[in-house]
Amino acid sequence: MLDDREIKRLLLHVAARDEGSADAFERLYKACAPLLLGIAQRIVNRREVAEEVLHDGLSTIWKSAESFDPLGMQPVAWMAAIVRNRAIDVISNANVSRVESFHEGAEENPDGLLDRLFEWSADPGEAEDSRRAAAWLRGCLGELKAVERQSLVLAYDRGMSHGDLAAHLQQPLGTVKTWVRRGMENLRACVEACMGGTR
Amino acid sequence: MIVANERWLDALTGEYLLGTLRGAARRRYERALREEPLVAGRLEFWQGILTPRYSKMVELQPSSRSWSRLESELELARYRTPWYRKLSFWRGWAVATTAALVLAIAFQTLRPVQQPPAQVEIARLAGKNGEAVAVAAMSPDQRMVELRSLRAVQAGPTQSYELWLIPAEGGAAISIAVLGSLDAHFALPPAQVGKLRTGAKLAVTLEPAGGSPTGVATGPVLWLGEIKS
Numbered sequence: 001m002l003d004d005r006e007i008k009r010l011l012l013h014v015a016a017r018d019e020g021s022a023d024a025f026e027r028l029y030k031a032c033a034p035l036l037l038g039i040a041q042r043i044v045n046r047r048e049v050a051e052e053v054l055h056d057g058l059s060t061i062w063k064s065a066e067s068f069d070p071l072g073m074q075p076v077a078w079m080a081a082i083v084r085n086r087a088i089d090v091i092s093n094a095n096v097s098r099v100e101s102f103h104e105g106a107e108e109n110p111d112g113l114l115d116r117l118f119e120w121s122a123d124p125g126e127a128e129d130s131r132r133a134a135a136w137l138r139g140c141l142g143e144l145k146a147v148e149r150q151s152l153v154l155a156y157d158r159g160m161s162h163g164d165l166a167a168h169l170q171q172p173l174g175t176v177k178t179w180v181r182r183g184m185e186n187l188r189a190c191v192e193a194c195m196g197g198t199r
Numbered sequence: 200m201i202v203a204n205e206r207w208l209d210a211l212t213g214e215y216l217l218g219t220l221r222g223a224a225r226r227r228y229e230r231a232l233r234e235e236p237l238v239a240g241r242l243e244f245w246q247g248i249l250t251p252r253y254s255k256m257v258e259l260q261p262s263s264r265s266w267s268r269l270e271s272e273l274e275l276a277r278y279r280t281p282w283y284r285k286l287s288f289w290r291g292w293a294v295a296t297t298a299a300l301v302l303a304i305a306f307q308t309l310r311p312v313q314q315p316p317a318q319v320e321i322a323r324l325a326g327k328n329g330e331a332v333a334v335a336a337m338s339p340d341q342r343m344v345e346l347r348s349l350r351a352v353q354a355g356p357t358q359s360y361e362l363w364l365i366p367a368e369g370g371a372a373i374s375i376a377v378l379g380s381l382d383a384h385f386a387l388p389p390a391q392v393g394k395l396r397t398g399a400k401l402a403v404t405l406e407p408a409g410g411s412p413t414g415v416a417t418g419p420v421l422w423l424g425e426i427k428s
Contacts, residue, residue: 022275029266038257051262055269062273072243077250088218118251133247155217162219184213191248
């Protein structure tokens with residue numbers, strides 16, 4: 001995988017729409033498509049659908065590269081957000097119960113999964129800010145109640161809706177909604193406290 | 200969208216990012232995102248918090264058709280670097296040209312050498328003690344002579360070895376070559392071609408650097424051998 005600075009450069013080259021833009025986009029594809037496909041697959045859970053999501057997501061990335069703000073988000077996070085959004089749209093529209101397909105996730109120890117699924121250690125090419133943010137996020141996730149943490153990870157990683165969560169965790173809908181809401185509130189409060197501590 | 204209060208907006212934004220905000224509520228949120236800077240600002244804040252980096256474990260290789268489909272649907276060919284402007288082309292060109300040059304040089308260098316024809320030994324040069332120090336050999340067309348030392352022998356910096364032919368029919372010794380060492384390969388002077396035959400002798404004398412100044416041997420005979428061809 002290329003480092004963030006290189007991916008940012010490629011995105012800006014794509015946005016420039018000059019005669020090297022397609023070459024830059026191809027390099028971007030080679031560097032990032034496997035990750036983006038993986039993210040899509042974790043949400044839609046069907047390979048052919050994930051490939052469609054990847055296709056749509058990359059088309060959007062090509063078309064809206066000019067709206068990428070190089071001073072704002074990390075470039076990979078920006079692309080991942082586009083693909084996640086597309087994947088969530090696709091599963092929201094699909095009128096299929098998806099719960100059966102999550103059994104493999106059910107057997108995972110949620111905390112072990114959290115550390116295998118995501119890269120928490122500092123990446124040498126990463127900016128200091130995002131390095132710090134990653135450390136805060138991991139630390140604050142660790143401080144949540146286990147049920148809150150599990151709900152957030154399943155929603156984020158597997159694209160589970162409140163209904164999916166209720167079925168998967170075998171809890172009333174209202175209960176999981178509360179876990180998600182409180183989890184997010186506690187997460188925000190904790191990260192804000194970390195931010196305050198550094199200022 | 201009416202933003203009732205910041206806490207409510209935060210909750211919505213968090214769930215949008217998390218993915219649990221669905222359906223019509225999600226659409227409304229996205230519209231607000233485009234229209235209200237406050238909403239975009241909150242999303243940016245949340246993205247700063249909630250953007251874990253996925254590990255490599257997640258990666259999957261897209262199907263082989265995936266890229267070509269994007270390429271044709273997005274008409275990417277219009278945004279390609281022309282082949283002559285690509286660095287890799289010039290790099291490739293440089294490599295190809297260099298390779299061609301190397302081949303050409305190798306060809307030029309190799310051609311005159313060709314496979315040297317088998318040399319036929321014609322004499323062994325020995326000192327007064329009878330020990331052979333060099334072998335003389337001649338090409339089948341009798342134009343080239345090769346000397347090969349049997350032990351390391353080298354003239355000093357102010358001296359040269361001179362190789363002489365002593366004709367079978369007698370007469371003055373004829374200079375054939377001036378040498379720095381007894382390892383040499385040289386063309387026979389045209390006048391002497393055919394004269395290195397049985398009965399004649401080869402002799403090596405020690406001469407000043409560059410060979411005898413007078414045309415006749417001035418130093419002692421170091422090694423001598425009779426030609427048997």
